[in-house]
Amino acid sequence: MNDSVIHIEGLHKSYETSAGLFPVLKEVSLHITRGEFVAVMGPSGSGKSTFMNILGCLDHPSAGSYRLDGHDVATLDKDALALLRNRTIGFVFQGFNLLPRMSLQDNVALPLIYCGVERAERHQRARELLVKVGLEKYFDSMPNKISGGQQQRVAIARALINRPSLILADEPTGNLDSHTSTEIMALFESLNREGITIVLVTHELDVAQHAQRQVHFLDGRIVNDHATLHTEASL
Amino acid sequence: MKLAMLGEAWRAMGANRMRTFLTMLGMVIGVGAVVLMMSVGQGAQYSIKQTISAMGSNLFVLLSGSSSTGGVRSGSGGSYTLNVADAEAIAELPGVQAIAPIHPGSAQIVYGPNNWNTSIIGTTPGYLDARSWPVASGNTFTDSDVRSATRVALIGKTAAQNLFGDADPVGQTIRIRQSPFVILGLLSTKGQGMDGRDQDDTIIIPLTTAQRQVFGSQFPGSVRMVMVQTTTQEIMPSVEKSMTELLRQRHRIREGLDDDFSLRNLTAVADSAAEATRVMSLLLGAIASVSLLVGGIGIMNIMLVSVTERTREIGIRMAIGARQRDILLQFLLEAIIISVIGCFIGLLLGIGGALLVELLTGTKVIIALSSVIVAFGVAATVGIFFGYYPARKAAQLDPIEALRYQ
Ligand SMILES: Nc1ncnc2c1ncn2[C@@H]1O[C@H](COP(=O)(O)OP(=O)(O)OP(=O)(O)O)[C@@H](O)[C@H]1O
Ligand SMILES: [Mg+2]
Numbered sequence: 001m002n003d004s005v006i007h008i009e010g011l012h013k014s015y016e017t018s019a020g021l022f023p024v025l026k027e028v029s030l031h032i033t034r035g036e037f038v039a040v041m042g043p044s045g046s047g048k049s050t051f052m053n054i055l056g057c058l059d060h061p062s063a064g065s066y067r068l069d070g071h072d073v074a075t076l077d078k079d080a081l082a083l084l085r086n087r088t089i090g091f092v093f094q095g096f097n098l099l100p101r102m103s104l105q106d107n108v109a110l111p112l113i114y115c116g117v118e119r120a121e122r123h124q125r126a127r128e129l130l131v132k133v134g135l136e137k138y139f140d141s142m143p144n145k146i147s148g149g150q151q152q153r154v155a156i157a158r159a160l161i162n163r164p165s166l167i168l169a170d171e172p173t174g175n176l177d178s179h180t181s182t183e184i185m186a187l188f189e190s191l192n193r194e195g196i197t198i199v200l201v202t203h204e205l206d207v208a209q210h211a212q213r214q215v216h217f218l219d220g221r222i223v224n225d226h227a228t229l230h231t232e233a234s235l
Numbered sequence: 236m237k238l239a240m241l242g243e244a245w246r247a248m249g250a251n252r253m254r255t256f257l258t259m260l261g262m263v264i265g266v267g268a269v270v271l272m273m274s275v276g277q278g279a280q281y282s283i284k285q286t287i288s289a290m291g292s293n294l295f296v297l298l299s300g301s302s303s304t305g306g307v308r309s310g311s312g313g314s315y316t317l318n319v320a321d322a323e324a325i326a327e328l329p330g331v332q333a334i335a336p337i338h339p340g341s342a343q344i345v346y347g348p349n350n351w352n353t354s355i356i357g358t359t360p361g362y363l364d365a366r367s368w369p370v371a372s373g374n375t376f377t378d379s380d381v382r383s384a385t386r387v388a389l390i391g392k393t394a395a396q397n398l399f400g401d402a403d404p405v406g407q408t409i410r411i412r413q414s415p416f417v418i419l420g421l422l423s424t425k426g427q428g429m430d431g432r433d434q435d436d437t438i439i440i441p442l443t444t445a446q447r448q449v450f451g452s453q454f455p456g457s458v459r460m461v462m463v464q465t466t467t468q469e470i471m472p473s474v475e476k477s478m479t480e481l482l483r484q485r486h487r488i489r490e491g492l493d494d495d496f497s498l499r500n501l502t503a504v505a506d507s508a509a510e511a512t513r514v515m516s517l518l519l520g521a522i523a524s525v526s527l528l529v530g531g532i533g534i535m536n537i538m539l540v541s542v543t544e545r546t547r548e549i550g551i552r553m554a555i556g557a558r559q560r561d562i563l564l565q566f567l568l569e570a571i572i573i574s575v576i577g578c579f580i581g582l583l584l585g586i587g588g589a590l591l592v593e594l595l596t597g598t599k600v601i602i603a604l605s606s607v608i609v610a611f612g613v614a615a616t617v618g619i620f621f622g623y624y625p626a627r628k629a630a631q632l633d634p635i636e637a638l639r640y641q
Pocket of ligand 1: 017022042044046049
């Protein structure tokens with residue numbers, strides 16, 4: 001299991017603003033192999049979310065190359081990118097991004113609609129995942145009727161529904177209290193043990209402790225990339 | 236897959252029922268108006284066709300007195316410029332199939348205790364041929380009845396109804412201005428004439444009987460009008476010319492002087508009436524179509540608002556793998572469902588409205604399958620046409636921009 005999932009070389013990203021081009025990512029290179037659990041850290045505004053959106057094929061780099069699972073993303077058309085987002089990547093957002101007015105089961109099953117899975121199977125797989133994230137009692141609840149931690153579990157279940165090989169999470173615990181975030185991190189750890197590669201953005205050191213590797217951003221560059229040092233306290 | 240997208244579209248519509256309903260209403264009114272207008276228009280066209288075929292085909296009517304002063308003269312009575320000999324001469328012209336001199340009037344008819352005021356037509360048997368008006372039961376009178384001025388009559392359905400009720404009038408004796416008349420036959424139903432009068436409220440008697448015994452004309456042999464039928468419609472202009480020449484010659488009218496008769500082409504009048512009805516129903520349809528268009532624009536408007544409002548949802552859907560065509564399909568389906576359901580309701584209301592019009596006003600309406608198909612086709616087209624632009628707008632959103640949208 002030493003093959004490459006994410007291979008990034010010389011990545012640049014600038015936003016066009018009224019004051020001209022605004023560089024956010026400068027000369028970022030990163031290599032992540034299958035099965036890794038990476039925490040991306042750094043101060044606010046250092047470009048972490050921008051980086052994650054590019055990893056998630058939601059946004060395009062201004063320059064540099066990004067190979068995902070061996071495919072050069074720059075050469076893929078919109079449908080192929082949608083397919084990657086659907087099958088290969090599971091994205092977990094800080095704000096959960098569940099669809100309101102849709103039951104948890106339907107929210108979790110939503111990605112399956114876009115790859116032609118039958119209704120019965122969609123529901124069955126969604127229920128299995130809701131059980132897995134500990135929400136067996138809430139199949140038909142609405143997103144606004146459950147807590148933030150529960151919503152984030154639903155979002156994780158949705159990210160998992162198409163059995164992705166990569167999970168990208170941008171501050172998945174940013175809106176949660178420390179107890180709930182420990183639970184969510186335990187969930188990520190167990191997913192990682194099943195072989196899923198995880199890249200996760202966080203501000204909190206103790207959250208980052210769950211990862212095997214930490215990548216530090218500062219002002220649009222990677223300034224530090226090291227294995228997690230497990231202290232007594234975190235174990 | 237398609238089914239799942241249908242479900243998504245349906246869900247979105249359910250989430251905003253009031254808005255969906257109002258959008259649909261535009262469609263309902265548009266389609267309802269089109270169906271109603273088309274039904275009424277086609278009904279009107281049908282009735283006028285009926286009336287025209289009841290009138291008889293290829294008909295001229297010759298009136299005594301010049302066309303410019305005819306109105307004044309006909310009131311004075313007695314000074315009829317046409318006579319039976321004129322009619323007989325016209326009958327000899329090539330292209331003339333039937334002629335019928337007519338002496339019209341009205342009188343009080345008595346049968347037992349019942350009496351009824353109705354129109355009396357004094358004419359010859361040729362009249363029934365020209366108007367293709369057979370008897371429903373009994374017989375018609377003959378040329379010999381006309382020659383000997385016998386007191387026989389044919390009675391129309393309405394007059395018979397009023398005098399005899401449901402009893403058979405054939406063979407009964409009625410009194411017209413005190414004189415007894417034997418009813419030879421009951422005329423078949425004609426319905427409304429071009430002037431809107433009930434043509435079945437009439438009694439037809441021999442011309443001579445009318446002139447000599449009922450109305451007592453001062454100049455026996457002269458008539459107020461003559462009906463002329465030609466063999467074909469194409470020949471009518473040439474017959475008109477030869478008839479005019481013949482009459483001017485017979486009446487010794489010098490070059491440059493006005494005719495002392497007037498000639499009307501009833502068939503041309505009828506055709507222009509039919510044309511007017513056709514144009515009117517087209518116009519009604521066009522006006523109704525405008526409301527369909529407005530309904531379509533309403534759909535587009537709402538869909539555009541909906542796309543803007545649901546930008547974030549679109550972003551989320553794209554982030555989890557929706558392709559452009561999935562988003563396009565979802566919004567397009569929404570527009571199509573709204574227009575098709577709206578169209579269906581509009582169809583029912585339009586048909587109901589048409590039936591109500593028939594019930595309340597008695598005008599004939601015809602709900603043609605073609606108008607139903609047209610309305611449905613137009614609604615689906617409007618849905619696709621006006622739904623496409625907003626749907627494409629949604630599909631072309633950039634995933635990250637849509638996700639950032641607040
Ligand atoms: N759409 C945009 N247009 C212009 N500038 C942007 C846009 N998105 C982000 N930026 C800028 O890019 C920089 C990096 O933003 P980014 O969201 O990646 O930071 P971050 O590391 O995720 O911060 P945080 O920890 O607060 O989430 C910021 O200075 C931000 O102002
Ligand atoms: Mg961020």
